[in-house]
Amino acid sequence: MPMLVAFQIEWNKLHDLLDDPRLADALATADVDALPLTREVGLKLQTIWGERCGARLRAVAQHKKRFGLRMLGGSLIDYERATLRWWLNVEEHLPNIVFRQRPIYFVSSNTHSLINLFSGFALQNRSELVAYLHAQQHSGLINEYEKILAEEVPSSLENFLYYVQKKYQADPASADYFARRAAVEHQLGLHRVPSRFYVDVDTQVFELNKLDPQRLDPRIVMPGVERLGESAALVVNIDYPLGLAAYHILKLVARSVREIRGAYIIGKAATLNGKIGDVLIPNVVYDEHTDNIYNFVPAFSAADIAPYLAHGSVLDNQKAMTSRGTFLQNAAYLDALYRDFFTDVEMEAGPYLNAIYEQTIAERYPTSEHISLLRPPYDLGFLHYASDTPYSKGMNLGARNLSYFGMDPTYATSLAAARRIVAQEIYRMERGV
Structure with missing residues (x-):
């Protein structure tokens, strides 16, 4: 639900900006610099949508979103x-x-x-988890591990090993x-x-x-x-x-x-x-x-x-x-x-x-x-x-x-x-x- 709500809100915000006949040429050519968008937003949309950026911007400009949902059992x-x-x-x-x-x-x-x-278990298998860090060359985590051992940071060794174990699972x-x-x-x-x-x-x-x-x-x-x-x-x-x-x-x-x-x-x-x-x-x-x-x-x-x-x-x-x-x-x-x-x-x-x-x-x-x-x-x-x-x-x-x-x-x-x-x-x- 939050994702659908967010999608509809953002779509309609873009629609309000792009629903202007004067922007027809810019939308036809997907010229985001000519649209009333910040450069950062325009670049993000181009990166996400790629070649389909123009078509999707035109779809946004044409109509608003209004989702209707049906719940499967709600009593x-x-x-x-x-x-x-x-x-x-x-x-x-x-x-x-x-x-x-x-x-x-x-x-x-x-x-x-x-x-x-x-x-x-992670504490009992510390050597295997540390070996994984070195094998994967996780320099940031290796540096943190060495600082923990040297007591240069207040972080917990146990918490660190639990975190590494979670990464190792992937x-x-x-x-x-x-x-x-x-x-x-x-x-x-x-x-x-x-x-x-x-x-x-x-x-x-x-x-x-x-x-x-x-x-x-x-x-x-x-x-x-x-x-x-x-x-x-x-x-x-x-x-x-x-x-x-x-x-x-x-x-x-x-x-x-x-x-x-x-x-x-x-x-x-x-x-x-x-x-x-x-x-x-x-x-x-x-x-x-x-x-x-x-x-x-x-x-x-x-x-x-x-x-x-x-x-x-x-x-x-x-x-x-x-x-x-x-x-x-x-x-x-x-x-x-x-x-x-x-x-x-x-x-x-x-x-x-x-x-x-x-x-x-x-x-x-x-x-x-x-x-x-x-x-x-x-x-x-x-x-x-x-x-x-x-x-x-x-x-x-x-x-x-x-x-x-x-x-x-x-x-x-x-x-x-x-x-x-x-x-x-x-x-x-x-x-x-």
Whole structure:
């Protein structure tokens, strides 16, 4: 949808510029210098369209775009049915795990950081990853690696290796490496469940009692970590959804397991008072879907993130706003938010909180209410890392990919969640609860 909306907006902007009979000759010859376009835009269009540039410019000049879309199933029942089939796929993929008998920690993040922290495979195979860099002559990354070893930069060696591993995956020569990784993950009870057909959200399930303390990322090792072998808990980690999918997923997962012991939501956000790479920790969320405002005590504080964040800042006690979509936010709207001290704009906290409300109160979530979740049914925390700064023109992921430095906030937030889970389970095992 965002791509179609963007396409229509840009097409119609060009149409308004080119819909002029006086430009007929320039359009016929594809003379972009004679058109009311900046030289930069004209050169980009010539580069993208090549020989077809003239024909496409004439098509743009002739008519406006107005797309019409038909949804394939749009009722509440359709969404719930799709979510149910998504979860049944997880259960069928892991027949030896009886979810209704196991407590879980629910994490909404990505499909690479947590599993890397728990498996430690990249750290165990450091020499192979460094050899890959030299073989491919990645001079920039080799230089960064040498600076990390010499302690000339604050970057983390572990994060660096995770990044290299991700690049290595695109190399056909890495097939054996990733086959070995899959075998080790299976041995450690780290399961990947790809999405099939229904909700486009991949899932990972981690069995805490199968983890090897010797393989864990050293930053999540703490006194008593060996007690994880006594834990029956699972970590259910999903590739973070957007919007109402978050509500349906958490609601269904809560009904399908013995209990949820913690919910930790990690994802990207736009910041109105920070910079790209900062981490935002909200304790207030305004949900645009329901007009609800939620207050809660977050499981995380700046002290949980700061030791692992090398290149950004941690902003806690933030007020977040869950948006229906990025195209609905204009400058005036963002300015109104900022005047009300809302500084964190994202797309899933509200739906997750609506699902948690229904696990706390014996009724459906309300609308247009101020809701206190100061005593939620389980440990709860949101961690957002800034990928967009709407107040700074062009400073967003479209213009500046987080790339290598994006590993810094991604792993700082994932480490906080992993450490929270490990600490909670050690506490339970030591006290027999």
